[in-house]
Amino acid sequence: MSPKNLILGILLGSALAAGIFVATKITTPAEPQSAFIIPISSAMPEFSLLDQTGAAVTADTFRGQWDLVFFGFTNCPDICPTTLQTLASAKREFAAAGAETLPRIVLVSVDPERDTPELLGQYVDYFGDDNLAVTGQLEEVTKLTKALGIYFEKAPTDDGNYGVNHSATVLVIDPKGEFMALFSAPHLVADYLHDLPIIMDSQ
């Protein structure tokens, strides 16, 4: 083979390889590595709760932005702060990367008897600005949790107090106010960084 033909062959081979790479990128949609996308997203149910300022929280509150919703309580010493810390870290990394749209972090109390709006507000503020605290009447919380498949139950402790066993899932609510994906525990920042852009781009 002459040097001219060799160079031509290398160029053609490189072009072919580049073409295959680009075609693969175009035709293979990115897949979440951890999140589960709900095949048929569902609208939030009718309910009436309160945010940290005492303002009403209804299904409408979840329209207009992306929300990451976790169900927990302030007297939860490990799982709840660890999960919120993960969400806050992911959000901070999205912001640092210049993301135009940042999800809102929402904590819905599964211990509304103890978690007043003010208390829950202080708790979510610890994890950054613009987080939403949701609490209120137990029966209204239950309307929300039942519709979204969230479980919670008081767990009495030896000292006469109680904890709350609760679903460890983080729900993704889209700007239409529809529950469209979820992250299961364990929650890792890397999973959110990988999956959330895919989920948000799918809309």
Next chain:
Amino acid sequence: MRSVALIVCLFLAACGGEAEAPLVASDIVITEPMPGSHMSAGYMSFTNNTSDAINITHVVSAEFDAVEMHESLVEGGVAKMRPIETLVIPAHSSVSLQPGGKHLMLMRPTGALHTVSLRFYNVHTLLLNVSAPVSRRNN
């Protein structure tokens, strides 16, 4: 956030000299109570340098009314906490207390929190006495 514990005593009689400590606690993190909460969490790694298992049956802190050992579990998607009656550190092994797993639950601070002292017992025998500063959760 992580700090190196000040190890005051290890099995008391084993203090001093260059002998390897029987039980060592490292990477100690004591979180400040969350706003609105009267609880802190404690995380650390225990290393047992002996040829026998070491059992921790309870923990005492001067800075808290009560300290309990717990394990967070996620079973069937549901987060639960299970008390640990005895934390076993197997011979020549390490056990980690870490977020989302085994941890200390420090309840009801007795005053302003800066440094927290922890005393680990096997029934009435003091195994380990450490102290570490309270730290903010690393958001």
